[in-house]
Structure formats: C-alpha cells, structure tokens
Amino acid sequence: MSEPLALSLGQQFEIERMSRAIDDTADLQALQGIAKQLLQAWHSQKAATQWVMRQQLGAPSQFAAGLPQPWGQDA
Template sequence: MAPIELTMAQTFEVERLKRDIDAQNDPAALRALAKDLLKAWFSEKASTNQAIQEQLKA
C-alpha cells in the first residue's frame, strides 16, 4: 500500500507548525500541545476506523 501523500498546502502548513514548535521555549506549552496532538491523532484514527466499518457494512 502506497503512503498517503500530503498536498502542497498541507506540506507547507506542517513546516510552518514545526517551526512554531521549534520556537517554543515554554515546557508547559509544549506539553499542552503534545496532549492536543495526541487527542487529535486518536480522534482521526477513530474517525478512519468508523468510516472503514461503514464502508464494509455497505
């Protein structure tokens, strides 16, 4: 299975956000960001699994 490719706009947004993270010096802010990203990642996984299940039922 081929890896999912990001669009050019998504690639630029990722790079922008990576620079924002690199510029952050506040450990509490970085922890909060990590927790937000973890929640978003698992929400995305749940949404993907739900969509797959719905497709399999159809």
C-alpha cells in the same frame, strides 16, 4: 495496486507550521500543550479512519463496541 498515501499541500503546510511552533517554543508548559493537541488530533484521525472503514465495509455496529466513545455518549 493502490496509490501510496500522500499528504495534501495544505497538510504539508500545517505540518511545517506546527513544526515551527514547536521549534520556537522554549516554555515546557507550552510544549506540553502542543503535544497534547497533537495527541488529540492523532487519535481523532484514527477514530475517523476506523469509522470510514466500518462504513465502507458495512460492518455491524457491534464492532464499534470496543472503540472509545466521545464524551457524553454511551456505548
């Protein structure tokens, strides 16, 4: 059985840092900017995880066709 996913100490500190930044921000535009940064980071992490999984499974590149490509790259 595999170990449960655990955050590193650095990741825990980064979460705390971002949480405090959110708590300390009263400006709606600043909060929107933080939310967009977090959304981008989340989707980037998902894409990286999918890429690693494809590499480990030896999946053909055709599986990547349905995934969004970074700007400036065609499928």
